[in-house]
Amino acid sequence: MPRVRYIATSAGATTRRHRLLRSFISGMPPRRRGASGFRGVRVRPSGRFYAEIRAGGFRLTLGTYNTPELAARAYDAAAWRFRRPRRDMNFPDVESLEEAEFLAPPPCLVDDEDRRRHRQVQRRIAIAEHDEQLMRQWRAQFPNDVDNTDAFFAILRAQRRSNRRHRRAVANFELENPNTTWTEDDPRWDDIWTETTSDDD
Secondary structure (H helix, E strand, O other): OOOOOOOOOOHHHHHHHHHHHHHHHHOOOOOOOOOOOOOOEEEOOOOOEEEEEEEOOEEEEEEEEOOHHHHHHHHHHHHHHOOOOHHHOOOOOOOOHHHHHHHOOOOOOOOHHHHHHHHHHHHHHHHHHHHHHHHHHHHHHOHHHHHHHHHHHHHHHHHHHHHHHHHHHHHHHHHHOOOOOOOOOOHHHHHHHOOOOOOOO
């Protein structure tokens, strides 16, 4: 029989934890998304589940878990740390970062390599969290810079779309031109299939 450790806490904290545990055990219906049924959770070939979250343009792996619900709890704890809106959470009934972290399990760390990766992920999360905090402060202090940056990137996106349209038109012209000088393996033929509405390069 497993040993239970009792920790002295305030009545309010104990009540909140009991309520959280009851909702966790009763399986309060979470918001299901994607093939795994949860946002930020994917199935590994081994049948276990790993959680990941995007932050600062990077995809951060949060760990591997035995059930999709546990992986979803880990995702939500990270989402709280990044101050994501509740509508982006798997369990929107959780009311704070502390509660989300209390319900989030540690990942399955099988060997030293897993532990090393986990420590590395935690460092990356801390860095990304700090970067997002600095960006929020910068936006609050320099709203004109934000407007100028947004305008710059809007112009840049429009130029990229225009360039893609031009390259596509040239490629289509060469396709119809019986005297084209382009060889069959010319990479410019790929521009025929270029998506002209995308903001990607």
